[in-house]
Amino acid sequence: MTTAEHLDTIDRLLAREFAAEPVRTTAGGGGPGFHLVRLSRTSDLWDDDGSGRAEAADQISAEYGALVQAAADRWGEPQVFAVGSVLERGLAGERAAQPWAELSECTDHVHLWRAGERWLVVCVTQWDGEGPYFLTAAVTVVDPP
DSSP: OOOOHHHHHHHHHHHHHHOOOOEETTTEETTEEEEEEEEEEEOOOTTTOSHHHHHHHHHHHHHHHHHHHHHHHHOOOOEEEEOHHHHHHHHOOOOTTTTTTHTTTOOOOEEEEETTTTEEEEEEEEEETTOOOOOEEEESSSSSO
């Protein structure tokens, strides 16, 4: 997908009502107060000898950089928010609201904008060191913790 297509997806998320109950799909999910979507992904890295990992990281980094710039052009300079403390507090038993809890499990930081009444979040996620990288976006009314 192109950056323009990613922005189109984000625009639709910004306009869409939130689900009353948690919903999970192969492309993301949502629930009360948030939408979460994987905009693109790299190839699987499970059987990679290491050479494909650098290429995949470069690919997703380029897409991420382009999307962050396009979002900054539209909504202004982003905040960079580290979500590592959210994960640490979760491991200590504190329950964080979604999408922050899920994002903290698969990335260490996000770019964040205020888009009207909602927050727009863009980041690169990866569920384990072997899986693919995902360009991920979230829209939420839940303030960052």
